[in-house]
Amino acid sequence: xxxxxxxxxxxxxxxxxxxxxxxxxxxxxxxxxxxxxxxxxxxxxxxxxxxxxxxxxxxxxxxxxxxxxxxxxxxxxxxxxxxxxxxxxxxxxxxxxxxxxxxxxxxxxxxxxxxxxxxxxxxxxxxxxxxxxxxxxxxxxxxxxxxxxxxxxxxxxxxxxxxxxxxxxxxxxxxxxxxxxxxxxxxxxxxxxxxxxxxxxxxx
Amino acid sequence: xxxxxxxxxxxxxxxxxxxxxxxxxxxxxxxxxxxxxxxxxxxxxxxxxxxxxxxxxxxxxxxxxxxxxxxxxxxxxxxxxxxxxxxxxxxxxxxx
Numbered sequence: 001x002x003x004x005x006x007x008x009x010x011x012x013x014x015x016x017x018x019x020x021x022x023x024x025x026x027x028x029x030x031x032x033x034x035x036x037x038x039x040x041x042x043x044x045x046x047x048x049x050x051x052x053x054x055x056x057x058x059x060x061x062x063x064x065x066x067x068x069x070x071x072x073x074x075x076x077x078x079x080x081x082x083x084x085x086x087x088x089x090x091x092x093x094x095x096x097x098x099x100x101x102x103x104x105x106x107x108x109x110x111x112x113x114x115x116x117x118x119x120x121x122x123x124x125x126x127x128x129x130x131x132x133x134x135x136x137x138x139x140x141x142x143x144x145x146x147x148x149x150x151x152x153x154x155x156x157x158x159x160x161x162x163x164x165x166x167x168x169x170x171x172x173x174x175x176x177x178x179x180x181x182x183x184x185x186x187x188x189x190x191x192x193x194x195x196x197x198x199x200x201x202x203x204x
Numbered sequence: 205x206x207x208x209x210x211x212x213x214x215x216x217x218x219x220x221x222x223x224x225x226x227x228x229x230x231x232x233x234x235x236x237x238x239x240x241x242x243x244x245x246x247x248x249x250x251x252x253x254x255x256x257x258x259x260x261x262x263x264x265x266x267x268x269x270x271x272x273x274x275x276x277x278x279x280x281x282x283x284x285x286x287x288x289x290x291x292x293x294x295x296x297x298x299x300x
Contacts, residue, residue, distance in 0.1 A: 013207050014272065021275060025282040032286045039290055040297050058235065065231050073224040076215070076265045083214045175207055180267075187266045194257045198250035202238035 013177045020181040024188050027151075031192055034144050038199060041136045048133015052141070053203035055120070060111045061201035064104050065193065071100035072190040075159075075183050085173040087166060094163045097186065101156045108149055112142075141200055148196060151189045158182050213270040223264045230257050 042049045078093035115138075119126030122142055127135055162182045165171045171179050234253040238246060263269045268276060 017271070018275070018278075021278060025278070028282055028286060032289060035286075036290050036293060040293060043294070043297055058238075062231065062235055066228070069224065069227045069231065072227075072261060072265050073220055076220045076223075077217055080215055080217060080220065083212065177207060184266055187261055190265075191258050191261055194261070195254050198234055198238070198254050202234065202250055204238050204241060204246045 011175070011177075016177045016181060017184075020184050024184060027188060031144075031147070034140070034147070035195070035199075038140050038144070041133070041140065042199075042203075045131075045133025045136055048131050048135070049137045050203050051130070052134040052137030053200060056141070056201050057111065057114075058201050060107060061197050064107050065197045067100050067104050067107070068190050068193050071097045071104070072187050074100065075186045079176065079179055079183050082166065082171060082176045082179055083173060087169075087172070090166055090179075091163065094159060094166065098156055098159050098163065101152050101159070104152055105149065105156075108145070144196060145200070148189070148192050151192070155182075155186050155189050158185060213267075215264065215267070215270075219264070223260055226260055227257055230260075 074093045074096040078090045081089035230253050237249045
């Protein structure tokens with residue numbers, strides 16, 4: 001009698017994924033509250049928002065959009081790769097995703113750095129000398145892109161852990177729900193940026 | 205228990221590349237449209253394009269198209285909930 005072959009750990013893959021989606025819904029409302037504040041203030045202070053947005057670099061925003069969308073592509077491909085049992089491609093694509101995320105943060109660092117260098121940061125005398133709408137615009141800019149940036153950092157840590165698990169063979173073509181869920185998180189971060197980009201960089 | 209290959213849909217690399225291409229085209233489009241002064245239509249166009257990009261990401265990258273129906277219903281209701289929050293607020297704000 002061979003009992004060992006019949007003993008299998010029970011895993012609920014559908015449940016795991018559903019849990020991830022539920023978590024993302026709470027994230028949606030976290031950002032949603034900020035989007036609501038943004039919407040009301042933009043309605044009330046359109047001129048100030050326009051002036052503030054004009055000072056942001058459209059090129060920096062566009063470059064970061066391209067970086068993040070491309071990182072979503074490499075993330076999706078890494079999942080397809082592991083499903084097909086192509087571990088090497090999966091690892092390469094995961095590494096690419098992490099590097100794109102790093103590039104996004106470096107770009108963000110220079111963008112924030114330049115603004116802060118010019119004396120534009122929450123509560124700065126330079127910023128407070130502007131009209132109310134512009135002050136609100138930059139307050140929301142720092143909070144919303146800051147919270148988003150924090151999510152990018154968390155994503156980098158998460159994907160690094162996934163890289164390690166794939167490397168060690170703990171995630172393979174028969175058990176990859178952890179990688180799928182990390183992917184869902186990463187795509188969500190991309191989703192938020194898809195809305196932040198036109199809302200902050202493209203006001204006309 | 206294994207995640208069986210027969211049960212799952214594996215998206216081809218080429219399909220993902222096409223979705224990426226679509227997202228790139230919409231990114232260029234949204235930057236281009238913002239340069240033309242269309243008045244209040246600018247904001248509407250930007251949000252419409254962003255929503256379409258979001259739909260592409262959710263449907264294909266997040267694999268929602270191939271998930272069970274319950275997942276689609278859940279996503280639908282959470283998006284509607286957020287839309288109600290923001291929408292209802294604007295029944296108030298403009299009339300103050």
